[in-house]
Amino acid sequence: MLAAKRINPELNEVLSSVVKAINFIKSNALNSRLFSLLCEDMGSLHCNLLLHTEVCWLSRGCVLSRFYELKEEVCMFLNEKKPDLADKFRDGQWVAQLAFLADIFQLLNVLNLGLQGPSMTSFDLWKKIDSKESYEMFTLFSEFMSETEGLNKRHLNSLVVTYIKSVEYYFEKYFPADADVRIQSMWVVDPFLPIKDGNLSVQEREQLIDIAADTHLKLVKSQCKNISEFWVPLLQEFPQFSVKAMNLILPFHSTCEASFSTLNLIKNKQRNRLTHLDASMRMALTALKPNIDKLCSDMQDQGSH
Template identity: 30%
Template sequence: DELASDVESQLKTKAKDFISYSLAVDESTDRTDTAQLSIFIRGVDSQLSVTEELLDVKPIHGTTTGKDIFTQVEQSVNKMELPWSKLVGLTTDGAPAMCGEVRGLVGLTRKAMGDTGENLVVYHCIIHQEALCGKVLGMEHVMTVVTKTVNFIRARGLNHRQFRALLEEENSVQEDLPYHTEVRWLSRGKVLRRFYDTRTEIARFMESKQRPVPELENEKWLGDLAFMCDITEHLNSLNVKLQGRKQLITEMWDSVKAFELKLRLWEGQMRRGNLTHFPTCQTISATVTIPRPTQVYADKLNTLKEEFSRRFADFESQKFNIDLFANPFAIDVDTAPEHLQLELIELQCNSALKTQYQSVGAAEFAPLLPESVPELRLHAANIMSMFGSTYSCEQMFSIMNLNKTSHRSRITDQHLTSVLKVATAKDIKPRIDKIICKKRCRVSGKS
């Protein structure tokens, strides 16, 4: 508790110097079915230094409506004495209670902010969005068979041991099959890859158990499996790029835009029968006799591309602000907001600053902006403070599940919050020496 209190005290002191800050809010249920609200803050001070820490963990024992969530967030913000006027971004998991514009967290936050509420930038977590985009592929006829087969092998200890022994006897490149867990971002791709690599052993094992899988003899189904392996691995690669603390929203948006362009490239190549970027499809096409349904796969890629465009429309609306931060020297002054035009001219005509920008890049360049361009500095602070995802919240929930286990389910809300504040502290560390100095040693008296 004392370590957590010291971290909170340091954060409160730092927060007084924030010129802008954003919040990432997510909610999950712990081992005792208590809803735990995770609130992370990312603030930027006058020196354009970024601080990202856990603001608070709030247990909600009753309903989890938008009003309930907002009440908890409001208490945490007020406890830290953070002015609402400096809140520039709010990132959530996209649940209705979070993103509702009237009675949700977003709507109530805008109302609490007053006149500045209309400027609040709201994002649905990029990683959640990317995971949801992958669902438009459909292909349930593939996933149903894969999941059913994997569950049969893994559900019983005897089946699992026998299957692993079979893989070892066959000198398979894979040693086991993982479960498919829907809530884990990378699970689908890993399960599909392992299933494809061990499809021969799986077919033999299932036949030995009188549970044959006829789809493993169906060339069209195997082609669909190969396509799903390749596209989910591409999606997983993007997902990994989007993970991590202190990711700049501009860099995350660059990754998404690059993936959309890749989808356009892959669609065109697929329509021409070019499988260069789909190695599993290339491999399977050499062994099957039926024509490759490349037009069907091209249509799937087109659907995925359109879903990315639709879901990331809110990021597209912030394109100018992102471009201004990423490369202020390439911005057309005539199209810029009037309060930034004079400062942009001054900046773009400064050859020394332009040289520095080219050598260090956008992220490192922001703190080098001179005091003579205060509006550009504030704009940079706003962009740097924004959360592109609720990754920090998800990471904290993993730590929560490691601490509040079935054997420690009676840990109090206060102690759980203290544990999580200490465990997640990154930019701020507990000042242990200072805490120790306040302690008084108790020396036993001499007899």
Template identity: 30%
Template sequence: MIAKAGKPFTEGEFVKKCILQAANIVCPAKKGQFSNISLSANTVADRISDLSNDIYDQLCEKAKCFSVYSVALDETTDITDTAQLAMYVRGVDDSFEVMEELLTVIPMHGQTTAQEIFHKLCDVIENVGLPWKRFVGITTDGAPSMTGRKNGLVALVKKKLEEEGVEEAIALHCIIHQQVLCSKCLKFDNVMSIVVKCINQIRSRGLKHRRFRAFLEEMESEYGDVLYFTEVLWLSRGNVLKTFFELRAEVKAFMEKDGVSLPVLSDPKWLMDLAFLVDITHELNVLNKKLQGQGQLVSAAYDNVRAFSTKLELWKAQLSQTNLCHFPACKALVDAGTPFSGDKYVDVILRLQEEFDHRFADFKTHRATFQIFADPFSFDVQDAPSVLQMELIELQCNSELKAKFREVNGKADKLGQFLRELSPSFPRLSRMFKRTMCLFGSTYLCEKLFSTLNFNKSKYRSRLTDDHLQDILRVSTASSLRPNLARLCERKRCQVSSSKE
């Protein structure tokens, strides 16, 4: 409970006081027994370490059953400027059960070169007991040390697999990072510079910020404040722009009242640029949220990207015809009498489209595999790899299996049940399905872990040791594994607390 809440180990004493207060009311006769419970900082740290070790032991045991597995890696820097390397594993067993868990968090006190990261990865895989012959995929954040063609981590992993005589692994660049990089082609510096400048002027001084919030309250505005722009946060730009657009009249009135002239807030061309940016960043944020989430299949994530690319084609045609049905902010300005020229924004959509085609080339390479996995019964056999064509024909002609697939299609929890029936008769298709199921489409889990890491190892707990940090993260992020409390209790002897409060 303390680890999951991100509280210091010393909170154990506070928890004990709460227990004793509750016992004094609910069962005063038993208060003496509760007072014997030891919850000192050292005891809490030891218990969290025991829980972490038990989860790790379970992971090692489960890993023995993996038919195939893949890893996702990303790195960050903590409050003490120590590089922290996070590794997640996703494995699929013979029953098509998928498990994804934290492998480890490794502090990198020296250099974070590809060679160093590769050695750490090899050590972790060996310690868990995962054989290289079952390694099928690696997903990274796309940093040069990860994706370098000759000496990057991915290249070193491929060399290792070649030495082991194993089939080449699928290497992917995090689909969410790719999407964020695509959105950076939407420059519009003329818009962002003014928006950020206005927001900073309002929020940089406490008195001015308070006056602005009071002004919004007086005006009965829908929003109570403007938001700071933080470039590293995925959804920040869209949220900042939407709030600013809705409050543009109030911001203009407040700034003029404060003696600051902002003529661009009355410029129809600038306002239309702002409105377009609000609409397109909103759609990009919607896509980003769809790509997030635990347990997401790589084929489903890529389907969302393909759907967005198709939307871009539609928007390009509609903008050229001044059809603004999917651009509400632009439509609101046009309805108010602001002139609109679609050609400028068609070029922006075209540039975004080209960026998507370029960035997602690695996913496009495996498009046929993803489509066979998503719907093997409607895929054109002639477009399938030759090693799968015979089995694919037999599968598509099996009416019984086709009916069962239609029943479970779209239900990820029941998909494994259908795939289990394929194993004996369709070994090659079954292996391809397993390989696809165990791929990470993104490093979302690593990013989520880093949020937990920064919350725990903050400026108030900067002396938290590497071992304790890893124990906290393993316990707080475990999803499918739960500590075996009964077994842990059997191994412990009763230790009476010296504190009798």
């Protein structure tokens, strides 16, 4: 979600301080071990911070949530080694902004993960976007605001509202309402609904009526795990109509992240000389299951000599 990367300078300063603190602790083996011992002594649920990486920037949701959870332990650890960073934890305004960033990135992280998967389509995208129109579930921020006195709540509220409006603006820019594929194509999701779409030809409407009147197909649809499973078998009986449906339910482009993760696993630092990755990627990403028995029977027997 690139919409969330545009952070105003004040919130960005908070994020930069968090990254500095994490890097100071995690980049040194002794510091990391001492911090883990401190967390154990304090009975913390977690004993390690999560490492921040600018490449997988949306992982900030998990990084910031863990950092906020261990903020007291981090403050104690930095008191002697990095007093300038430790002072920030005594600033209620700074901690409140940290709580908000942890909340907003965690929500966006959940949204982003919900858009991934081999069966995700543009219809799923718009459904997810609609479900995130409410920005009221900032639990860490709300709890800190209610439990802490002396905060400049007017400034914090202004900061939060400005950022949310910025995110909302970019959501509307990247996903304009008039581009919602559901407006005239709900027949793809459920062909048994009353016909209200205006982008179908007369021939296509007739085919849709034939499909909607088929009780067997309605039963088949109820047993399908996703809409692709319903439309693919209809390619022979309703080729033109099925092709149109399949073009609309092509996997959403965020599934390329699955390929990126797979590539990271295949071409790691131990195998960094690999160049021809097509076959490996195809085997790792395909959902097809090979028929080993048939493959073996098709091969010529190699008798011993």
